[in-house]
Amino acid sequence: MSIFTGLFRSRDKPQNRVGSAFSFLFGSTTSGKTVNERTAMQTTAVYACVRILAEAIAGLPLHVYRYRTDGGKERIPQHPLYSLLHDEPNSEMTSFVFRETLMSHLLLWGNAYAQVVRNGRGQVVALYPLLPNKMEVNRAVDGELLYTYYRDADESGIKPEGGYITLRRDEVLHIPGLGFDGLIGYSPIAMAKNAIGMSLATEEYGASFFANGANPGGVLEHPGVIKDIQRVKDSWNTAYQGSGNAHKVAVLEEGMKFQAIGIPPEQAQFLETRKFQIDEIARIFRVPPHMVGDLEKSSFSNIEQQSLEFVKYTLDPWVVRWEQSLQQSLILPSEKPSLFIKFNLDGLLRGDYASRMSGYATGRQNGWFSANDIRELEDMNRISAVEGGDLYLINGNMTKLADAGAFAANQSKEVSR
Known part of the structure; x- marks a missing residue:
């Protein structure tokens, strides 16, 4: 362990920077507008992208599962983590609000933090969100990560003037975004502050233009x-x-x-600039433009495909990031070989009704779907085994190629006798 301890000691404190000279920070931009997480949310495109992704993560079913010996999995609602993640992580929030809050932090600051409250047996009994702009990540002498959080007067019930509190690694749920060192994520808003600043500048120009009677x-x-x-x-x-x-x-x-x-807006390409900035911001968050109200390149024939691509290429990486962070921080080491946490994306991946029914029919006729499998996918009640709900059926006219004609040959032998 001494080798690894020395390695950890030699590593720098986790930082949101490249090298030691250049940091990506909030602040002024080349457009002259100050960009931070709050001013960025005043841009309709940023607000729409953050809201879409935060609500999508918050609305997904989240369950705790156990591996079965036959290779399958089963949901375990009796596990203490199940009600925390699925229903309410603390006495003040629902699961939807909790996940929506953490996801918005992740999209704006690049990191999401929550305090993990445990009982004497180490089991999680509550989760409380922590603001990323009040959190600082350091290393202890032995190389372990330490989280220092500043509680202001409103948050601190012990010290009216506020103060700092240090949390151990097992006391914090940390979901990092894309980062330089794999430990601390960097903010998409800070990285793209010039694009967002330009959007703020064009919006302010349009407001002042109309405030002046729509004349230059x-x-x-x-x-x-x-x-x-x-x-x-x-x-x-x-x-x-x-x-x-x-x-x-x-x-x-x-x-x-x-x-x-002054330059009239049509000569300054004001409308074109504002429209391009919407696409630019949607590109930052990898959100399809039609989901933020830009339907110019969308039609009834391709919106469904774009929506499926949104789930596959935009939402799924965030889901994996969440699942692995939850499993790493919340499941006890003794339970990790047998338990896992998983979001259910099936509802978002559904096609239209006719396509689903055609797929179910294929699965039913070829033996990999039972009636109850299909009913569960459609959120319908199961039917009893007596009524054949768990039967797996195949068409009787399917047989191996080597056995083709075997029945007819046997019949002809019987007749000849």
């Missing part, structure tokens, strides 16, 4: 010398600035002329 800025030209420039400017703005003053007739005195100097 300009200058007032006067043939002479104006004694009180500010008074003329204020008078003009009062009369004609703002969406409430749009389309009013301007009256110019003393030979003044209005000369627009």
